[in-house]
Amino acid sequence: MSPPSVGEYLSKRDAFINDERSLRREHARLNALSDAEAQADTVVRQIRADEAKTIWTDDNENMPHVFPGMEFLTSRDLIVKTKLFNILAKMPKGALLHAHLDAMVNVRTLLRLALQHPAFHIRVPASLTAASLKTTLPEVRPRPKAEWSALSSLRDAAAGEWVPLQQARANFDPALGGPEGFDDWVVGHLTINPAEAYGTHKTTDKIWEKFANTFRVASGLIRYAPIWYPYIREFFRTSIDDGISYIEVRINFGYKTMFNAEGYDVVPAREWVRDFERALRDTQQELKDQGRQDVFHGARIIYTTIRMYTPDEMEWYLDECLALKQEFPDIIAGFDLVGHEDSLHPLIHYIQPLLRFRARQAELGLDIPFIFHAGETLGDGTPADVNLYDAILLGTKRIGHGFSLAKHPKLMEICKERGIAVEMCPISNEILRLTSSMPMHPLPIIVNHGIPVALCSDDPAVFGNMGLSYDYFQVLVASEVTGLTTLGQIARDSLEFSTLDAEAKGKALAAWEKRWQEFCNEVAALGK
Amino acid sequence: MSPPSVGEYLSKRDAFINDERSLRREHARLNALSDAEAQADTVVRQIRADEAKTIWTDDNENMPHVFPGMEFLTSRDLIVKTKLFNILAKMPKGALLHAHLDAMVNVRTLLRLALQHPAFHIRVPASLTAASLKTTLPEVRPRPKAEWSALSSLRDAAAGEWVPLQQARANFDPALGGPEGFDDWVVGHLTINPAEAYGTHKTTDKIWEKFANTFRVASGLIRYAPIWYPYIREFFRTSIDDGISYIEVRINFGYKTMFNAEGYDVVPAREWVRDFERALRDTQQELKDQGRQDVFHGARIIYTTIRMYTPDEMEWYLDECLALKQEFPDIIAGFDLVGHEDSLHPLIHYIQPLLRFRARQAELGLDIPFIFHAGETLGDGTPADVNLYDAILLGTKRIGHGFSLAKHPKLMEICKERGIAVEMCPISNEILRLTSSMPMHPLPIIVNHGIPVALCSDDPAVFGNMGLSYDYFQVLVASEVTGLTTLGQIARDSLEFSTLDAEAKGKALAAWEKRWQEFCNEVAALGK
Secondary structure, X not given: OOOOOHHHHHHHHHHHHHHHHOOXXXXXXXXXXXXXXXXXXXXXXXXXXXXXXXXXXXXXXXXXXXXXXXXXXXXXXXXXXXXXXXXXXXXXXXXXXXXXXXXXXXXXXXXXXHOOOOOXXXXXXXXXXXXXXXXXXXXXXXXXXXXXXXXXXXXXXXXXXXXXXXXXXXXXXXXXXXXXXXXXXXXXXXXXXXXHHHHHOOOHHHHXXXXXXXXXXXXXXXXXXXXXXXXXXXXXXXHHHOOEEEEEXXXXXXXXXXXXXXXXXXXXXXXXXXXXXXXXXXXXXXXXXXXXXXXXXXXXXXXXXXXXXXXXXXXXXXXXXXXXXXXXOOOEEEEEEEOOXXXXXXXXXXXXXXXXXXXXXXXXXXXXXXXXXXXXXXXXXXXXXXXXXXXHHOOOOEEEEOOOHHHOHHHHHHHHHHOOEEEEOHHHHHHOOOOOOHHHOOHHHHHHOOOOEEEOOEOHHHHOOOOOHHHHHHHHHOOOOOOHHHHHHHHHHHHHOOOOOHHHXXXXXXXXXXXXXXXXXXXXXXXX | OOOOOHHHHHHHHHHHHHHHHOOOOOHHHHOOOOHHHHHHHHHHHHHHHHHHHHOOOOOOOOOOOOOOOOOHHHHHXXXXXXXXXXXXXXXXXXXXXXXXXXXXXXXXXHXXXXXXXXXXXXXXXXXXXXXXXXXXXXXEEEOOHHHOOOOXXXXXOOOOOOEEHHHHHHOOOHHHOHHHHHHHHHHHOOOOOHHHHHHHOOOHHHHHHHHXXXXXXXXXXXXXXXXXXXXXXXXXXHHHHOOEEEEEEEEEOOOOEEEOOOOOEEEEHHHXXXXXXXXXXXXXXXHHHOOOHHHOOOEEEEEEEEOOOOHHHHHHHHHHHHHHHHHOOOOEEEEEEEOOOOOOOOHHHHHHHHHHXXXXXXXXXXXXOEOEEEOOOOOOOOHHHHHHHHHHHOOOOEEEEOOXXXXXXXXXXXXXXXXXXXXXXXXXXXXXXXXXXXXXXXXXXXXXXXXXXXXXXXXXXXXXXXOOHHHHHHHHHOXXXXXXXXXXXXXXXXXXXXXXXXXXXXXXXXXXHHHHHHHHHHHHHHOO
């Protein structure tokens, strides 16, 4: 018997590999790329291969374990120097679909914004020392004028006594670094640093403690009406600069009210939404004035509250969400629950109010899709993992994170059939220790199965992955199958699986396609 | 519109979850468990839950990040103290299907065996110092009597000069720890320690350098006919003690010859196989004499060589494999290629000789299934990952590792349909840094898809996971879906997907079932 020819084997093999790859969402396009797209894809693959050998090597001082897709907090400085990153920074990203408003603006900018307002006060539970700085969380909030403090330094304050933020900074103990030391201290409690993520806090449970604390500090700064509007403007501005053309942002309404200009905690949610809408309108007007209206197609809010309340308390939030949807039908895009899935309540805990919420929508003629966080966990069969079943049974429009989705063959099929996109947040997952690096991340599993994915930054102010360029970068360097065409498909899908109505979506997609071709032209030119 | 009742939702939910879980191979059994099996499963779940709270806590000195399924090398001492491990140590494991002979005996035992033979000599490339000990690999091999050295210490030897092993040990520099320091030095080069796996070498590429070195040292000790037989006896004995009842072990025939008793490197592969067969026969006779023949159903060899040769060189090994199969039809179970998939040649490199090998088998009326390593990688679309396509196209009977299989929806379907079991080696994967811990390991993905799995130890002498109890332990603590019933199914499948013929398999399975029921009785009794 003569052996089958190698030629026969190779053609069978090509068909076999192609058959599986055809499941991927960009596959059909691969044979219909414009010349520029094909060339741009080749250029990017070549640069990736070159940089794998020149940048991601062991020659970096103080970085003993360097590889593409390595820990983000350690490699960020290296990433920004790569050609690949600088290309991706210019890529039109489509929509940002999974992001929490409290962590969307560079923390130094936020602090600078707050320092313009004398109403802000700060306090600490015990006097600060060099040793206690790292573990002492600052508490910041605006105070009514009648209660403004005359103290001029945290050193003069008794434990728990409020000090004006401006004075606390100006007169911060020189032994602790003076005003710059103050900034570093506050910033340290608004962000996660490499030593925490990869050293002292390196399990998911532990880093979540630190992570949750950053929101305690940040919300004290953001929940102030005079900050709220410029903060949102800044968020929109930087997102647009990164090539993001549409946003669905999660806002946590758990606090029920924020502080007004006079320092009273009385501003209800409808005022927040109204200011959000104003920030959006003003942004769009500004772009129009510049003749750039096509770069940004709007922003909407996914109403969220925290998965720590009782089911009865949840009813209040659901009712508020219904009321906001009635008042702001174009702004309220969906409903979600936030907070650490592994330790807080699973969706099933709220099944009664959630079912009632759906019935009330039908009565009121509203449509507020669930867009649930689910499966942001390493568990297999734990309540956080089981959230995936409930999210899908409850008809979730997309899945937030879905990190454990790969463990669910039937749910993956359903996502594919019904077009339930997964909002994947690779850098967030890595810093929160669900994965140690990008090559270990399950994203390629989801992509290879043909499930639509939107890449998301989650909490970039905390993680340092502002915009979407970093997440696209990490995904691109961790797979040989993935190329620029894949990233284009992910960007396209982020618009496709948004809550935009058909007309608005069509417009946003057409504008994106135009920018995409221009971008590919530019990248292709690099290869010439 | 009234909301659907919670009751309705819950029954729909149960059916939904059950529908997906029904894909798992143990699912059908869950409704047909004996009382003892059901109780044993409950007892194990209870102990796991208790120990998650009492053992896997932060109260352990010098272990700042403790959790179930954490890094094996750090947690081994904790694991052996758990009730759960002590239960699993008694579990009948079924077959060991993925293990490399060079790493199957405790390295201290191996060293002790070698020290009985004056023919063994040792040398180092430069004189040893406290500082160089860690990085200086000992080279050990038998020497013909005429070339025995008169030197009595490594200190007296010039660089590269041979010293008798016994003398080198007896007179090892007291400043380096004397004879015990010698043992520790050699053992350090035969094993991977936590500092290497999780510190100095913590990427897959780097730890593979160390890993490959352990085989250089080990093969010098094992490739000596007077060691070979007792080594294999020891391997069988300890495996049987761990509850393993059948073995398919990979032997690396890359060296072509081993040393005879006189210290000449002339013993051909057929002699190795003959001695293997003798060790097996003697083991079985001994068990029979003890009335324990039912605990062990044989051992076979998967012929392997290293994926670094040229295709022409490969022909020689394939021919040898055919010849060995003709001479030892019951012993030679299959063919495989070994070595670091990420850096050495992929299967496609050998497509011509491999296709010819299959044709030759047909001519000769032989059946030597391929049992290929494939996908032992973090890559997505890299040559090591693409090995999975070739392994399956070439008709592999099982897949060794298949770590990246989860990235292949079509290949997973094929594995399920055709009954291609995956030999998963969770502890090996973790130490070789494909995963940082068990909760990040893709095994639950494979199990939830209903693909048959055999748990394997791979290279336990290097990793310290002797037997299969450790691997079963790590898998059990990292999933809430998995229970004792799952482990039973994995053990059963290890026999089911072995190369045993129908009759032998039937006998082995029947014996296993009997032991399983006894084991469950014992475990169930713990709950009373």
